Amino acid sequence: MPRYNPAVIEPHWQAYWEEHRTFSAPDIPTGDKLYVLDMFPYPSGDGLHVGHPEGYTATDIVCRFHRMKGYSVLHPMGFDAFGLPAEEHAIRTNTPPQESTDRNIATFRRQLKMLGFSYDWQRELATTDVKYFRWTQWIFLQLFDTWFDEDQQRGRPISELPIPPEISENGEQVVRQYIDDHRLAYQANAMVNWCPALGTVLANEEVIDGKSERGSHPVERLPLRQWMLRITAYADRLENDLQELDWSESIKTLQSNWIGRSQGTEVDFYIGSQETNQKKHKIFPRKPSDDVLRVYTTRPDTLFGATYMVIAPEHPFVDRLTKAEQQTAVKKYCESASRKSDLERTELAKSKSGVFTGSYAVNPVNDQLVPIWIADYVLVSYGTGAIMAVPAHDTRDFEFAQQFNLPVVPVVDPGDVADVDRAAVLAGRECFVGHGIAINSSNYDRLATSEFQNQITADLTADGIGKQAVNYKLRDWLFSRQRFWGEPFPILHQLDNDGNPTGLIQAVPESELPVNLPKLEDYKPAGTPDPPLAKAPDDWLYVTLNGHRYRRETNTMPQWAGSCWYYLRFIDPQNDQAFVDPAKEKSWMPVDLYVGGAEHAVLHLLYARFWHKVLYDRGYVSTPEPFQKLVNQGMILGELEFTGYQDPAKRWISTEFVETEVQGQKVQKDSRQPLQAVTLDIDQVEKKGDSFVIKDNPDIRVESRSYKMSKSRGNVVSPDEIVKEYGADSLRLYEMFMGPLEETKPWSMAGVNGVRGFLDRAWRMIIDDRSEEIQLNPAVQDVDLNEEQARVLHRTIKAVTQDLATMHLNTAIARMMEFVNFFTKQSKRPRSAMNQFVLLLSPYAPHIAEELWQALGHDPSLAYVPWPDYDESMLMESSVEIPVQINGKLKSRTTVSVDCSKEHLEQAARSDKKIVPLLEGKQIVKTVVVPGRMVNFVVR
RNA sequence: GGCCGAGUGGCGGAAUUGGCAGACGCACGGGAUUUAAAAUCCCGUGAGGGUAUCCCUCGUGCGGGUUCGAGUCCCGCCUCGGCUACCA
Structure with a gap:
């Protein structure tokens, strides 16, 4: 197999890493630690989208780099698996949501493993695991057990809440009411979207223009008893503590505006x-x-x-x-x-x-x-x-x-x-x-x-x-949903002898956790605003505790709950004594790098920070903030599309006469006639001035832009097809080569093909592709580097290392391409340079790198081989070309030695054969000389 | 309406933060190899122009400004995208 064949080498190395637990993280880091976290995905039925691996690849590169730099690296992955789509599926098919959730997780896991990410899979978790949400419930109990002391600006145990005399003199019932009113988790009446036709309560995103998303039925606003979390108490701290974080200013302003203090x-x-x-x-x-x-x-x-x-x-x-x-x-x-x-x-x-x-x-x-x-x-x-x-x-x-x-x-x-x-x-x-x-x-x-x-x-x-x-614009967090597929609240409502609620509530004792979800006959909506859990069998619904009879809380927690603390559980995922071991927590926290989509810029990050601060106040975590550095990856759009517009008579309408109505319908500006969008092929259009026009009809401008990937537009790209056709390393490399991580960028299949070409060339630089067996290209020899080769190598190491540190992964890849372009032309390619190159490439394209590393005669794996160093003295060139300007305009270039003095440089520029005639008869008003950079003569 | 971000070749994007605009890749054109094609390799590729192996002019959304020098800094606009929605 002489040719580069990712379909063979990628599964091989994935199996190797899995078998050798190459990426398992220690319980307690040794030496420097790095905790790198991806926003875990919701395992939808559609599988992974090419947007997911963008951030995942970036963090994977950072992790692989730091392992080679000697860091202890924690890099886990899991699934945010409670959510509406699974419940909708359960209603349609009358199967427990757990089943489709498990299936979807299996697909996601397979796809993630296929991309060669260096996760410590021993730490995988799903928010729907009982062993996980047992502790989500436990944290809820901490919120229930905490009140916010305005004077001290921190959360304190509810047992320390001072009861004013005018309250305590009114008896136990009033005191309990007073206490309940001060908890961070409290009950209130809040408006919900009740849809009588569907017989269910809808989430805000399921309501469009006052109608249900499914079926367009009318939706009413109805007050319902709800659980609320007192996030507003922490508003000032959530805003002020942003200062300390290494987040982009725009995300900080976004959060700050959301909190909206006035x-x-x-x-x-x-x-x-x-x-x-x-x-x-x-x-x-x-x-x-x-x-x-x-x-x-x-x-x-x-x-x-x-x-x-x-x-x-x-x-x-x-x-x-x-x-x-x-x-x-x-x-x-x-x-x-x-x-x-x-x-x-x-x-x-x-x-x-x-x-x-x-x-x-x-x-x-x-x-x-x-x-x-x-x-x-x-x-x-x-x-x-x-x-x-x-x-x-x-x-x-x-x-x-x-x-x-x-x-x-x-x-x-x-x-x-x-x-x-x-x-x-x-x-x-x-x-x-x-x-x-x-x-x-x-x-x-x-x-x-x-x-x-x-x-x-x-x-x-x-x-x-x-x-x-x-x-504050920020409101208290409406924390309950009238849904089945969520964490049950560990709360009991006391009943009197007639079975009516007394209004008194009781936390489920910690020793009784978890409160698991019951098995239901069916998952259909009840037809009343009651949550589905109200239909649970009596042996689940009714509880006797300390001689009292209780009915369980039947609301469930929202999807946000599980994602509020998963980063803590990854540190100690198997612990059944505590949500996280304090020593482990202290040694790994905070998360050093957190990467995810900007759609979570406000809610998820605000909610998670809020929970973290409560846990901090109660002494369960050691840092006031969970995520030290945050990077939001940009969106990946579909391929560039050209769209022309035609009126009903099929006449082309140039885009300057096209307007968009509120509902998205395109109309002609004056006549308000509806227009038909026509997708054009690239060779039907050409650039004219600032815009694209129809080639055969250059007066007609057309739209040229990329759109969000969506099923309805049919421009979704699946990682599966890319891996099949080009390999995981090409997908990883392409996603990083597209442009800066934070930017929105359009997908391009031709671009994927381009980076695949680079990997092919890198392969042939080292491997003899004519031979039957994998063996080195005869040009790879045990020889010393000549001066130029050494300069190229060290320049590459320096650039790739620095770009990695600043997360400029696109330019790092460009530097490696230059390396390959150069060394492919060398008839003798020193083996030591090839070794170093493979190490540089390995975080980006780990499978091919492992394969090449082995071919170069090393034992696997390269995952912990020290990262190459560069020697600054090797970078120096003996001479350098300096631009010479007159009045700021480039007129010539002169070559001088690299350590040329200011005076000497000016002299060289002044006597340059192109500059001499230009200076003749002119008065030099000023001369600007920047050694090693440029010379400028200002003349009159 | 508000907030945030972005406008650089046919396309994605570089540019040591004020110092040779267009690195690298795609696409395209030409050539080599081949019976042919694919693959591969080499060369070219911002626009316009000239006395054309060499040279000139223009050029980073638009209009001004600062500076010896601006893609980069300042002022005023335009366009596109994202988030948000009467927050008193």
Whole structure:
């Protein structure tokens, strides 16, 4: 077998590594450690996508490199296996979801092994393993057992929660309620997407435009008892601790924006009877009293411009504030609002909607009566669910005021600012949201916005009608799903003698874990909002503990749960005494490099960091953050496509006359006629100016771009076909050669063929492809390197090593290609250089490298052979070509010795035969000489 | 609407961070080998032009600026992509 044949050598070396446990990691690292983690995949029925191996290959290269550098490397893989598709499959086929999950995992495992990743497969786990989710449940119990101490800014055991006397004097029931209200895991009523036609509760992503994704049935919003996690308590720490992390600034801003901390002021507007008017308190009450409507604003300086108020349709005061004559209208409005999805409330609503309650409140700063409206542009879940509306200085309020003819009172003078029509603002005809100088604000007039804010917040605080407040866009985490295929909650609901819930809850004792999923008769939806587990057999559902009868919690945890801590379990995957051994945890954590798709940039990473911080506060982990360095790989798109557009009469329409409608339909700009997309072949088009046009009709521009890979577009590439045709090493190499890891890049089959060509050439550089047996190419000889060969070798080692350290894997491959191009032309190829090259190549293309290493006469494996060193002195060339410029324009090049002095270089440039005539008769104003770099004469 | 990112040959992308734009690969063209093809090897390949084995001009989305010198820095735009969605 003289030719490079990946189909033979790849399975051989995979079997070798597996048999010899080449990549098993020690329990405790010896010497330097490196923990490199891939975001583990959801094992879908479609198998691996070429997007997966991109990040996996990059991390594998880093791992293989560090093993050769002498590090202890932990590089595990597992499966995030709970999830909706498996449950949908179970419903359709009436088979337990475990079965399809196991099948899919087997496919993923096979595909991952086929790509030669150096995972320690002994540590493989799936979130659906009972042995794993036993500890997911255990961590939930820690969250349940923790309260957040605001003063100390950390989570503490619930047993240390101080109980105020006014609580404890009301008896055990009230105390237990108080305690439950302070846990990090607590129950609340939250809205769910209930679909009566399907008889099930849907996840947000299953709802599209207010209809179910499957079957397009109407979806209602329904309040349901849910488990929540108090992530907002950790919001400030989650934001501040980002600073210490080696993550890209854009991901940090993304998380920071998601947390969305804003500082503002809470203000009470009096809504009681007119006679008493507003009361002033000594101190601002923690919970608003019944006769006030509390609002949150970031612009307390605009209080004098508040001309009306708005409460959310779900606000608890809706009924109280609705006057008899408005009853019908309000009821109708709130009902229609409850049917709207969040999306409909925002994007699709081109104009604002709302209804007047009939009630008024008193503006505390000027005692004016302002009408209270209900509108769905105010969200009940943010701030206090009520706002003071300042149409002159808030675009949303302005739109609403225009719609319903409400007064606009300007209170901020913008002054002379570009793009602002000051006169229009002062006349209330335009809205201005910037800072300026106060007007129409009594004795606050003439104050600058920020001074005003400080001043009025102090004054409101002194009067007990306001105080500074902080709000977050981040909401508490809705942590339960009405689904079967998830971790059961280790929670019991106490029942009274009649079998009704008492409202008291009880954690399942740690010794009773795990709470496994029951076997069900069928997986069909119950037809009620009850979770499927409510249909479980009684011997699962009902529990007797310490003489009480309990019913198990029937909600399950969301898919995020298992992925919140898997990186810890990989450190000690078999431990049945603890979720992770503390000594092992301390020696391996934190994760040194975490690579995955940007789609998890916010939620997964935020949730995992939150759990980690709770575990840290409770002393179970040693680092405040789990992932020290994070890299987000870019998306891999399908092959480049050319698309032309035709109208119904099959006439071509150039792209500048094509518009996209909201639903994605392409239409002609003026006539709004729908257009047909036609895929064109590369040789039907040509480049003209900035765009591509139809060759036979150069006035017609066409679209040229790559699209996301999707089944419906039919541009999905499977790793299986690439490995079959080109081999795993070619796939790995191509994915790295495509471009920078973080960038979005289009797939190209021709590109895969190109890197395969490189591996073929590398093979022939070392192996005699004419012989029957594997034997060395006769050009490979035990000879010393000549000066040039040594320079090329050491330059390659240096470049490849440095590029690897900075994860510029595409240019490292280019350097190795240059090496092969050079040495292929050498009639004598020193064996030592070939050895070094194979080591450089091995992290990228490990199978061919092992094969070549053996052919060069070494024992397997090269996985722990020291990484080549380079000698800086070998890189030096004796002479160097220096560009000579006149007025910054390149005019000539001159060759000088590498250690040439500044003076000498200038002299050489000045006397260059092309430069001499150009300088003749000119006055040299300035000469710039950068030794080893360039010379520039500035002349007049 | 907001935030983030990106615009360099026919295509993917390089460019030591202000110093020879287009490394490397693909595609394409020419040649060698071959009965022929595949494979392989060699040469060429940003655009335009000229007195054509040599030389000139232009050129990194557009318009300005800083600098001896800008793909790289600053200001203002345009286009595309991703995320997000009335957060008061």
